[in-house]
Amino acid sequence: MRGFGLLLALCTGLSGGAQALDLRGPALAVASSFGQSMPPDLLDRALSLGVRDFRDELFWFRTEGDDGRFRFDTPLSNYPDRIGAAGGTVSLLVNNGHQNYEDGATPLGTRAVRGFGRHAAAVVQRFPEVTSVEVGNEFNSDGFVSGPLRDRDLDARAAAYTALLQSVHEQVRAVRPEVRIIGGGVHSVPTGYLRRMLELGAADYMDSIALHPYDTPVDQLRREIDVMRRLPGLAEMPVEITEFGSESTAEAANTFLRGYCQMALSGVSRLAWYALNERGDGFVPLIGADLQTTPAFDSWTLVRDRMEGRAVIDASPDPVTYGCLFDERVLVIWGEPRELTVLAPDVRAVDATGAPLDGDQFTLQTDAPVILLSDRPIKAGRDYRLGPQGVIADSFHQFTFPDPDRPGTSSDPFRRFLRYGTKEFDLQTMPGQDKPGRPWTPWLGLPEDESARLLANVILPVSSSGQPVEIVHAFTAPEPMRLDVKANFEVLGDGGDGITVTVRRNGTAIGRWTGRDRYAFERADLALNTGDTLEIAVSAGGSADGDLTAYRITLRRPG
Known part of the structure; x- marks a missing residue:
């Protein structure tokens, strides 16, 4: 989770794979941490604000006792009941070991791998509001694996992961066949590591693949997902971005909107903002420690109300200007500086938080989108006009x-x-x-x-x-x-x-x-x-x- 400072990890003519998909605004979720702690009133506050999809954990060591029986009798192990009672859902993240299996290290042996999947199955059987299971959290990094696996090579890492994925798939499907299995859970877009997983048959055990693209510049995300889709088995595999966030309070809303557009055009089906609340790692939450919402939440609300689930088309007029048209009625646009003039009186311009922009003439920026809203279809030339663009070639935008x-x-x-x-x-x-x-x-x-x-x-x-x-x-x-x-x-x-x-x-x-x-x-x-x-x-x-x-x-x- 979060960026590891990997400076190297960081067109149009994009994505043959994505073009074959039904492109829509990704479903919205949040990365919460109620399996770790239960801040007073936070869950009630999130539910009151309309958050309904929570990516979270029920730690294995909290649920399986020394006798091998599963118990869900503490606030940190039965909180899905509260989410379900409010009409919400949980995407269960399973990653950590258990002290009674290989001393709590990342499971490698047959018994521990079997126990890992058994835990996931017990959770989904107990909680009907758990609708998906995400297997592994940045398994390709050193931050979330432990024990002997930490020092082994990429081949061993991919093999261990695939075994855990298969165990979860088989045991969860045995008790609730409808639950979605999310694989990958990788930091960045590591196509070489993913190829190893796929060669071991990982695609047979997952319904979608999860990415955490922290080290990818937002405007490059679509290009990198396009490369990933060239891998066998991933051309039409649903993609879920289960962690995406910003460390800048000033830029969080802009980052949210730009990223949402890029993901929609990449065929991403679901996006979880990291994080719901403050984690002490510098990332901008939706809800602050005082339970007040942040600009990121304002952007999240704008997306939820006007873009989530809506059909989207690429509205980029050239390689250095980015644009998404949702439901024909919401245009998100940014890029190299050029003039944008709103021509129609019933077309409103707002910023990434949904706040109105004054006037009808604007200058596009590379990091702050303008959003045009209407209750009818928006058309270029009739409802808005772009000024001339002087860029002939750009090494970043046309990479x-x-x-x-x-x-x-x-x-x-x-x-x-x-x-x-x-x-x-x-x-x-x-x-x-x-x-x-x-x-x-x-x-x-x-x-x-x-x-x-x-x-x-x-x-x-x-x-x-x-x-x-x-x-x-x-x-x-x-x-x-x-x-x-x-x-x-x-x-x-x-x-x-x-x-x-x-x-x-x-x-x-x-x-x-x-x-x-x-x-x-x-x-x-x-x-x-x-x-x-x-x-x-x-x-x-x-x-x-x-x-x-x-x-x-x-x-x-x-x-």
Whole structure:
């Protein structure tokens, strides 16, 4: 739960898999912790505010006694009764061990694995309001496994998880066949680790897959889920984001709306905001310690009332502007700055909390969506108008994961490749968390040399003691044009020997910098003829240690 600070883990032309799904606003849930503690009046407050879907735990050690019998006779083990009495449901999270099985470690042996599933079955049999069971919590991380498994490799981790998933599936289905089994429960979008699970048959034991995409920039989430859907068995598997949150009170509502839109267009079926109440980890809750609601709850309410379960279509007019149209009557839109004018008097503009926005002219922002509301279908041109957009190419917004099964379909305006001396190799989509020390999300690199790594917002160049090795972004002009070029770099690591950035037009350097801090290349009104190439290349010094670098390259029309 929560981000582990994995800097590396962190188009249009998106998602063939999602396009085949029935796209709707995900069902809303909250990540609560009544299995751990029962703050006074919190549950009653949540129910009074209309929260009805709780992702929570009933710890195995609280329910199974030394005699092997299950008892649900304490507030921390029978709280689902209160939720059910109010018409709510519980999604049971099962992850922890029991002191009478392998000393409480993550179960590995036959008896402990069987007992793990038996506990889940006992809970769902006792509580009819438990409608789903989520197996494992970030099992691919070290934060929520214990005992011998913690030190074993990814293959052993995937095998242990699949055994637990199968045990829960078989025993829960034996007593309540209708209960939904949620698998995965992974931190980030670790496609390499998930592939291991799938090869062991995990897809046969789950009805949906759960992700916690804490290290993914919100605007990249759709792209990463698209890559995950390329895995066998996941093309049409329902996806549930069972933890999603923000550590910024000021940005929580905006993050909620942007994430909700991206998830809806990815075919996500359910979203649980992390968390219901304060956990002491800095994440913005829906309800504060004083039982008052937060801006995140205001956003949650807006989504519940106007978007949840509604049909959604992609309303993005271009690759640097993001938009969702829910039920034809609610437009969520944000992106690179451009003017937005509301033309119809019965179309209202609000912010991410639902608060009205004054006036009828707005400037889009990259992190704060504008929401247009109407009681009738909203149409571009008739009800609102967007001003011109000057961005020609952007390394972040148009970051693309090439699909080897669909060559030539990339919409990326940049060719992204590795240059060894005079040899060039196009970067390929690599699996997240395929090996230790690799990014936990899909990334771009080379199977032959995995030391070079490129994500939408960070770059790690390659160590070289001989000929130079560069990671290159190359833009080829499709027609005569003039560009304003802006390329920013910030070395994030400490103690390295720095990076070199070289900017070339048709092979001739027009900018060069070597350093260990920040560099901004800006060139206004750069002329390119048809077929001319602009390259921005990054290389390491003698060593790439400490050279992890944030980057952003944007090409705009002058003016």
